[in-house]
Amino acid sequence: MTESGTDTGNNELAPIPRSLEKWLDQFAHYQVGERALSAHTVQNYQRQLQHMARYFVSLGITSWQQIEPNHVRLLATQSKRHGLKPASIRTQLSALRSFLDYLIRQNQLSANPAKGVSAPKADKPLPKNLDVDEVNQLLNVTDDEPLSIRDRAMMELMYGAGLRLSELTGLDLKSVSFHAGEVRVLGKGSKQRLCPISGEAVIWLKNWLKIRGQFAAADESALFVSSRGQRISQRNVQKRMAEWGQKQSLHSHINPHKLRHSYATHMLESSGDLRAVQELLGHANLSTTQIYTHLDFDHLAKVYDQAHPRARKRGARESESSSKKER
Structure with a gap:
């Protein structure tokens, strides 16, 4: 796998093969027709799914049946490497899980490879204390x-x-x-x-x-x-x-x-x-x-240095030893 193959930053121009795109289109129709989601929500889903599809294409994937959990983990890792925040990666993975669940209902997949793959944990902001x-x-x-x-x-x-x-x-x-x-x-x-x-x-x-x-x-x-x-x-x-x-x-x-x-x-x-x-x-x-x-x-x-008997700097121990000899 080449570096360019794992670079999510260069995937926007990668074409999505029809074998992948046709299921994205059907999922969009499903979201509008059966789930009655707003056009804005469906567009957000599609934009994220298309970006992920381009990344999977860069890994050599041409059908959704080829995706494995390791591919999804690579996606999360690369997203983080390119500056995507943990909350955004969670949203990204949530969209992917929903889409892959849809493929299971359409008998295209037997299991969801995105299940169990979690986004990096966000750093918790520390509460301010009073002096x-x-x-x-x-x-x-x-x-x-x-x-x-x-x-x-x-x-x-x-x-x-x-x-x-x-x-x-x-x-x-x-x-x-x-x-x-x-x-x-x-x-x-x-x-x-x-x-x-x-x-x-x-x-x-x-x-x-x-x-x-x-x-x-x-x-x-x-x-x-x-x-x-x-x-x-x-x-x-x-x-x-x-x-x-x-x-x-x-x-x-x-x-x-x-x-x-x-x-x-x-x-x-x-x-x-x-x-x-x-x-x-x-x-x-x-x-x-x-x-x-x-x-x-x-x-x-x-x-630690002050408390552990063998953690003090060597120079400090030698100095202490010399002092004892002088006494």
Whole structure:
């Protein structure tokens, strides 16, 4: 296979043989007639399918029956190499799967070679965290309105324990142990973990519990309730936090995940203990924590060099050895 044969950037002028094109035309009629798709949608499908057909022709393919999963993987790889974004490649492969499924219904194929071929994963944008001063500015809620006290307690707990939004709203009264200084959380996958709490989080939880009875019925188990006395909803928490961000004159939009991310970042910057932060956040995999806290490799290497007894630079060990001999 020549380089030009795999270059999707040079396929626009490659002619599509009638053996391939006639099925593209029939698929277009099917989309208009039976699926009642708009002309714009059908044109998008056709444009993508024609581009892919030209690429397959460059591989020596002259009938749809010749396509194998490896050809589809090559298509995805070349698309990425030529700058197509993962989301666009997913759209491309989705169009191809739909077309090949149609050929199966027309008894032209026995299996769909595009099934199981996935597009490259898109890089997840990292959430922005607040710096310590911004967190202090947000949490400096000074009025004594009952709902303000509740909101500060929620925000102090989210930042103090690094809770997910669902974990916060799922807390019951029995979840908190002031004596042990911990809160029992039900995380993802129904996994329980204990999160230590202290300082401001404890102070404002106690402040909230003093007035909680003004809203909650005696048989309500939820730790945080709305003004109607029922367990507070996730949407309500998001709305209140966004409002507090504006009231406290913060320039960035405030949401629950931003507090959790700030907690993780500040804990990691202070301790350098990635494994401990993983446990505190309730992450199943260490790699998730590393991405979540945008920890760079240089920092990891520095921690490794300082912690591992055989990881220090040879010169440093020789220097230390010479120093011991001198002593």
